[in-house]
Amino acid sequence: MTNVEVETLDSVRRRLVIEIPAQDVTREIDQAFSSLSQTANVRGFRRGRVPRAVLERVAGDKLRAEVFDKLVQDSFLDALREQSIDPVGHPKIETESAAQSGQPLRYSATVEVKPEVEVGNYKGIAVERPLRPVGDADVDGYLEHAQQSAARVEAIEDRTETRDGDIATVDYEARVNDKIIGKGDDRLVQVGGDEPHEMGAHLGGVALGAETDFVVTYPEEFENPDLAGKTVHFQVTVKAIGSREVPPIDDDFAKAYGGLDTLELMRERVREELEAQATRSADSAARESIVEALVRENEFEVPQAMVESRADGLVSEFMSNLGQRRPPASQEAEVREQLRKEMEPRARTQVQANLILEAIAKLEGIEISDEQIESAINQHVESAGASGERLRSLYAEPSARFGLRLQMLREATLDRVVEKANIQTVEPTDEENSSVAGTPGNG
Amino acid sequence: MKELFQVIQSPLITEKGTLLAEDGNQVLFRVPKGANKAEIRSAVEKLFDVKVTKVRTLNYLGKTRRVGRVVGRRPGWKKAYVTLAEGQRIDFFEGA
Numbered sequence: 001m002t003n004v005e006v007e008t009l010d011s012v013r014r015r016l017v018i019e020i021p022a023q024d025v026t027r028e029i030d031q032a033f034s035s036l037s038q039t040a041n042v043r044g045f046r047r048g049r050v051p052r053a054v055l056e057r058v059a060g061d062k063l064r065a066e067v068f069d070k071l072v073q074d075s076f077l078d079a080l081r082e083q084s085i086d087p088v089g090h091p092k093i094e095t096e097s098a099a100q101s102g103q104p105l106r107y108s109a110t111v112e113v114k115p116e117v118e119v120g121n122y123k124g125i126a127v128e129r130p131l132r133p134v135g136d137a138d139v140d141g142y143l144e145h146a147q148q149s150a151a152r153v154e155a156i157e158d159r160t161e162t163r164d165g166d167i168a169t170v171d172y173e174a175r176v177n178d179k180i181i182g183k184g185d186d187r188l189v190q191v192g193g194d195e196p197h198e199m200g201a202h203l204g205g206v207a208l209g210a211e212t213d214f215v216v217t218y219p220e221e222f223e224n225p226d227l228a229g230k231t232v233h234f235q236v237t238v239k240a241i242g243s244r245e246v247p248p249i250d251d252d253f254a255k256a257y258g259g260l261d262t263l264e265l266m267r268e269r270v271r272e273e274l275e276a277q278a279t280r281s282a283d284s285a286a287r288e289s290i291v292e293a294l295v296r297e298n299e300f301e302v303p304q305a306m307v308e309s310r311a312d313g314l315v316s317e318f319m320s321n322l323g324q325r326r327p328p329a330s331q332e333a334e335v336r337e338q339l340r341k342e343m344e345p346r347a348r349t350q351v352q353a354n355l356i357l358e359a360i361a362k363l364e365g366i367e368i369s370d371e372q373i374e375s376a377i378n379q380h381v382e383s384a385g386a387s388g389e390r391l392r393s394l395y396a397e398p399s400a401r402f403g404l405r406l407q408m409l410r411e412a413t414l415d416r417v418v419e420k421a422n423i424q425t426v427e428p429t430d431e432e433n434s435s436v437a438g439t440p441g442n443g
Numbered sequence: 444m445k446e447l448f449q450v451i452q453s454p455l456i457t458e459k460g461t462l463l464a465e466d467g468n469q470v471l472f473r474v475p476k477g478a479n480k481a482e483i484r485s486a487v488e489k490l491f492d493v494k495v496t497k498v499r500t501l502n503y504l505g506k507t508r509r510v511g512r513v514v515g516r517r518p519g520w521k522k523a524y525v526t527l528a529e530g531q532r533i534d535f536f537e538g539a
């Protein structure tokens with residue numbers, strides 16, 4: 001019988017010293033040799049007729065290493081089950097000798113385990129919920145923003161010369177030393193402005209249909225490196241002039257852009273939307289504060305393996321969100337390594353929070369049923385649209401389901417903690433929190 | 444007198460050789476074509492510190508090999524069956 005001793009190194013590390021009896025080792029080695037002799041191709045022997053002594057010489061060390069791996073793997077998993085240890089990450093295996101016939105095999109495995117989290121007080125956590133009141137100014141700001149994005153260019157017909165503020169439709173060519181470096185047809189340019197590097201600044205007072213040319217010298221530190229330090233000769237033809245017309249905010253505006261009958265209704269709808277937004281962000285801020293408080297109040301050691309795997313997850317998430325701005329493949333490993341270091345504190349906090357929430361779930365007896373998981377998957381699949389079926393097949397994997405269950409369990413637990421928390425709604429004092437559509441709130 | 448390793452080129456480790464070693468206490472060597480039984484006997488006795496009772500040899504003809512139209516032959520070689528005195532042993536897998 002395999003002998004297992006467990007040492008507790010610290011709150012997150014256990015050392016298992018495992019001894020496999022000699023007869024098991026011998027049996028395993030014999031088996032390995034006999035199965036190898038059936039397949040080994042050795043010069044001078046027909047297959048299956050190679051004597052053990054020859055095999056020993058040809059492949060003995062390799063075979064013993066394989067037997068060692070197999071014995072360790074089997075006995076390690078058994079030992080974990082027997083001792084009900086749930087490890088995270090990979091074990092560190094140490095041994096003094098290889099597997100030898102007739103000798104017991106002794107090795108030690110150091111594993112990290114999830115710590116026993118003793119959650120202190122999680123009921124009645126006092127946090128502030130920074131709810132920003134929505135005022136008329138916010139609604140106005142939102143509508144003005146919508147108004148600006150609804151602006152159109154109306155042709156000017158009673159004038160044949162451009163004026164500051166007009167929108168000119170132009171064809172242009174840009175040359176450096178008679179070489180064309182840029183060209184465009186029917187571009188819209190706002191006339192006027194003080195910025196000499198903008199085309200518009202040179203187009204004031206140009207007659208409709210006339211061609212004008214001007215020279216722009218870009219400074220050395222210009223942001224576009226193709227143009228920096230160059231003298232560019234522009235040739236521009238103004239084909240049409242127009243003005244930027246914004247629709248007035250009235251009932252018609254409400255009809256056209258909000259699908260509502262009156263402006264009053266639209267204002268109401270906008271206010272509701274902004275209020276809902278403010279509520280959502282206040283709620284999520286409160287939840288975050290609660291998680292922060294939990295982590296702050298419950299200090300414990302976290303297995304490094306969990307932190308690292310979480311940090312890896314964060315980095316991967318970050319990288320996939322980069323999309324086009326992903327670093328080139330040659331630098332990716334380096335960037336990942338650096339990001340990992342930067343994200344480690346955050347990963348540690350998240351792991352801590354997750355462990356705390358799981359511990360609370362146990363205390364509160366919160367469980368996620370299979371039906372709940374099924375309906376969550378259905379929801380995901382529906383919202384994914386075309387790629388939904390692929391998503392469903394992903395969730396067929398037990399590990400994906402397990403992950404989802406854990407995530408739902410944490411959410412549900414956090415809901416419970418939030419219910420029991422002592423949440424005080426306050427008005428935010430922070431400037432950053434107090435603007436929605438570019439207008440300061442009245443809080 | 445030839446150098447010992449000029450006489451004994453290598454042991455022959457084959458299925459037949461291992462059988463003979465078990466049953467008849469014979470060992471097989473690959474030897475140069477020019478080596479005679481006396482040389483083989485004394486080389487084995489010196490190299491492995493054993494008593495040899497009998498040496499039998501046989502010549503192998505090299506296999507024919509054809510490269511296009513040209514037919515050639517691989518070099519031939521000589522095999523020696525060396526019978527050891529009772530109780531003597533040569534172990535090519537020492538330590539195993």
